[in-house]
Amino acid sequence: MSDTEPAIVISTDELARRLQGDRPPHVVFVGDADVYASGHIPTAGRVDFADLNHAEPPASGLLPPMAVLGEVLGNAGIRPDQTVIAYDDSGGGRASRLVWTLHALGHWRAGILDGGLAAWREDGHPLTSGEPAPGAETAPYPAELRSPEVVAGEEYIREHLDEPGVCILDARSPAEYRGEDLRAARGGHIPGAVNVDWGDNRDPRRSGRLRPLDELDALYRSRGLRRDQEIVAHCQTHHRSSLSYVVLRHLGFEHVRGYAGSWSEWGNRPDTPVITGPEPLPPENGRDSGGAR
Missing domain, CATH: 3.40.250.10 (Rhodanese-like domain)
Incomplete structure (x- = not known):
């Protein structure tokens, strides 16, 4: 580095x-x-x-x-x-x-x-208290969407739902994923989405630090994620799934997007496909074990 x-x-x-x-x-x-x-x-x-x-x-x-x-x-x-x-x-x-x-x-x-x-x-590193002292006026950052390849919207997901090279990663809790914890007009998950709770990225043995790389790699491989896929991470508002985005980059995944609207958009729209129930079955056993709504 x-x-x-x-x-x-x-x-x-x-x-x-x-x-x-x-x-x-x-x-x-x-x-x-x-x-x-x-x-x-x-x-x-x-x-x-x-x-x-x-x-x-x-x-x-x-x-x-x-x-x-x-x-x-x-x-x-x-x-x-x-x-x-x-x-x-x-x-x-x-x-x-x-x-x-x-x-x-x-x-x-x-x-x-x-x-x-x-x-x-x-770890004993220094902290300072108080608000920063007033300084010179700061210039605005020249913000422009220069890397749209890390952003996904509802239309993008619709267009790629059935593509094996695209994986939807749902970083919400299993209860939200199954549709039991309702935080939008409809509960459940995007068809084919894989659920890895964002909290599973952190190591309870290490004060909230991330798990070691080999454990993280095993976690995502166990859910079927591959480095040759494009991964689209979401949660409710792309807060929790932003950590998943960083972790996947940390693991060397090169094609990762964040769905900013996340379930607040997908679950509140009346025309998006929604699945309820548990994790999808492995590919050889069927696309998804839930029921479409």
Whole structure:
């Protein structure tokens, strides 16, 4: 790993080392102002998670308009020439949403801090409190959708539902996937979607850090994901599935998209196909064991 092209997941010790280097990355906390003020990584900027999301009913979790997004990123001190390391205090989904957003803008030098704020604190690295001192007015980030290949919409999924080279990854809980936990007008899952709860990416033995790479690889292989496929990750609003997006990139999957509208769009539309029930059967036994609605 070079100092100019970091891995998409970085350890606390590696970040601490690089912050002392000649070209330190720009660190950004994604979360609430009161958490940031109570203790944050020195020099870190902040993005409110809500500012990375835009609602157009029935969908929420969409990318904001580019002009709005440019102001949000600029206010956090993010510039196109920087390496950005995002972190949060809520399991990695918020930080990963910023990484996915930057990737969509063609800003590929972006990653997350493994374990976030809790890991940084546990490993004894310094924190500073309070709000940042007022500085010079920041310029808006020149936001433009330069990498549309990491974004998927409802129409894209409809067009690729029956393609074996495209896998829909549902990062919600199994109860949401089966249709038992209803968070939209309809419950269930997209036909053929594979369910890997976003929480399964984290290692309960390591203070919320990600599982080791070999365990993550085995997890996704056990669900039938292949590196030659295009993976489309979603949850309810592409919050949880943003962590899945980062993990798949971490594992070396090169063709990964995020469905920003996610189930807030698919489950609230009356004309989208929906399946209820458990995980799909293996391909040799049938496409899906649930019932279409």
